[in-house]
Amino acid sequence: LQNHLNSYGVQPFYMGLDNTGNAHGVFLLNSNAMDLTLQETPALTYRTIGGILDFYVVLGPKPEDVVQQYTALVGRPVMPSYWALGFQLCRYGYKNDAEIADIYENMKRAKIPYDVQYADIDYMERQMDFTLGANFSGLPALVDRIRAEGMKFIILLDPAIAGNETKPYPAFTRGVQDDVFIKWPNSNDIVWGK
Structure with missing residues (x-):
């Protein structure tokens, strides 16, 4: 490289x-x-x-x-699902769900073949997995509409759960309760990322 x-x-x-x-x-x-x-x-x-x-x-x-x-x-490569071979639109920086809806409508109006829409981490509250920010409160309805019209919608998740929040964070609380986090050997201390 x-x-x-x-x-x-x-x-x-x-x-x-x-x-x-x-x-x-x-x-x-x-x-x-x-x-x-x-x-x-x-x-x-x-x-x-x-x-x-x-x-x-x-x-x-x-x-x-x-x-x-x-x-x-x-090993032979696996043929992906047909929809996965189509045009997919993803970017970081959407301000709100209305912006995604506008892009979706503009793509349809322009008759641009379009199979998958993504939402990057900007849909989250403070980039925390399994949360929905206030500017994206209409996202579930938009996803339902897009899927009803035959498209796919992919929501990004990062493999990280914050453990230093000042307010309760349900994903972290449940992770501790279900003992899913990686721990240091011979200890119950969670291994924290940087």
Whole structure:
């Protein structure tokens, strides 16, 4: 990667293609941190901080064969639901539910194919999961209307529950009650994020 940032998921696999059109593939199955460096052809350097070095080589010989052999090894991709392949609209910064409703109506009026509308964390009260801010009190009715017209509506949730609220926060209270939070070893102290 040009920006040298970690990726959400990494599949260290490459396909080599020679001048005759023959192809092969190499996959390194290793869950440790690693760095791949593409050097002057024909060199590729794998560096990993540890683990087992399980290299798998698929021999093709055609590029399509390499892809089929690789996916037979790691698993075939799943075809998503038809609606998930359509146009989806998501952004951070909606001011209120009326703004989302206006965008929805404008898209319909312009006859732009549109399958999914999202609401990012701005619909929440102070960005707290499982809450609804005052500016989005009409969101449940809007979601019902959009879904009744055959579209999907996706509400974002972040995997974090605030534990330092001054007012009662039902998601945190219930999490403590149901003992769902990660704790330090040999302790009942919850592991807090930063």
